[in-house]
Amino acid sequence: MAVVQNSYSETIRPAVAGMVANLTNADADTRIVETAAGIGFGLAVGQGAGARGAVLGAATAAGFVGISIRDVVLDPADGDTYRQGASIAVLTEGDIWAVTGGAVAAGDTVVFAAATGTQSSLPADATHFANAGARWMTGAANGGLAIVRLGGALPSA
DSSP states (O other), rough: OSSSSOOSSSOOOOOOOOOOEEEEEEEEEEEEEETHHHHHTTEEEOOOOTTTTTEEEEEGGGEEEEEEEEOTTGGGOSSSSSOOSEEEEEEEEEEEEEEEESOOTTTTTEEEEETTEEOOOOOSSSSSEEEEEESSSOOOOOOEEEEEEEEEEEOOO
């Protein structure tokens, strides 16, 4: 029989992108992925063309509907990405881990990139939108993992 795993780390990583951090006030929706390239875990998700549609990022701050939740039962060949046409779990309220698109500090406003769905605390501009219903609960350097808290004032179809 083939060996599945023959080495083990002394410690496990505390979290991964898209992992719900805790279930305090957690709420989620199921949507259908419309983005051709799919949507990865822990990224900002916007309203798609369909009533239950989801796209990566959003064209406006008002288009934001939540953050994609990690799904451990997806086909590993999909590279931790929900494929176009698949059902996607989207956290609309609660705490979730996300990879930062810039250095963030606890208490900072969450800003998401319209095109990529990455989140940071960079200044809002024409391609980065502040999410009034969210804040960073922990800090991290660029590319690190931090917890985003969604407040529940988000639109839901």
